[in-house]
Amino acid sequence: MNDNEFESEYYTLTDEDGNETEFEVVGSAELDGIEYYAMVSTESESEDEEEDGMIEYVILKRDKDEDGEDIFVTIDDDDEFDRVADYFDDLFSEETDYDV
Numbered sequence: 001m002n003d004n005e006f007e008s009e010y011y012t013l014t015d016e017d018g019n020e021t022e023f024e025v026v027g028s029a030e031l032d033g034i035e036y037y038a039m040v041s042t043e044s045e046s047e048d049e050e051e052d053g054m055i056e057y058v059i060l061k062r063d064k065d066e067d068g069e070d071i072f073v074t075i076d077d078d079d080e081f082d083r084v085a086d087y088f089d090d091l092f093s094e095e096t097d098y099d100v
Contacts, residue, residue, distance in 0.1 A: 008025065011072070013072060021043060022041070022043060023042065023058070024040055026040055027088055034061055034062075035062040036084050036088075038092075039060065040055050040057045059075060059081065060073060060075075
């Protein structure tokens with residue numbers, strides 16, 4: 001089996017306060033021509049999350065800054081966020097159906 005086939009994507013993101021956090025991409029999707037990413041922090045898996053089997057993830061979309069560079073941004077529109085969150089919730093629930 002090829003180990004590269006299962007290689008994860010990691011990004012170090014900086015919040016508005018200048019704090020850096022490393023995130024792992026756990027899912028991605030292109031919906032209506034926009035790229036969305038579900039990410040989990042590699043630094044904050046709590047014991048409660050491990051016990052429940054639930055991992056909290058954030059959803060960001062790829063955008064461009066004023067210089068044309070790729071950036072990740074939060075989704076401000078509630079309807080857009082709900083639609084994308086529903087997509088990832090469905091995706092992740094399908095994946096866990098196969099876990100034994």
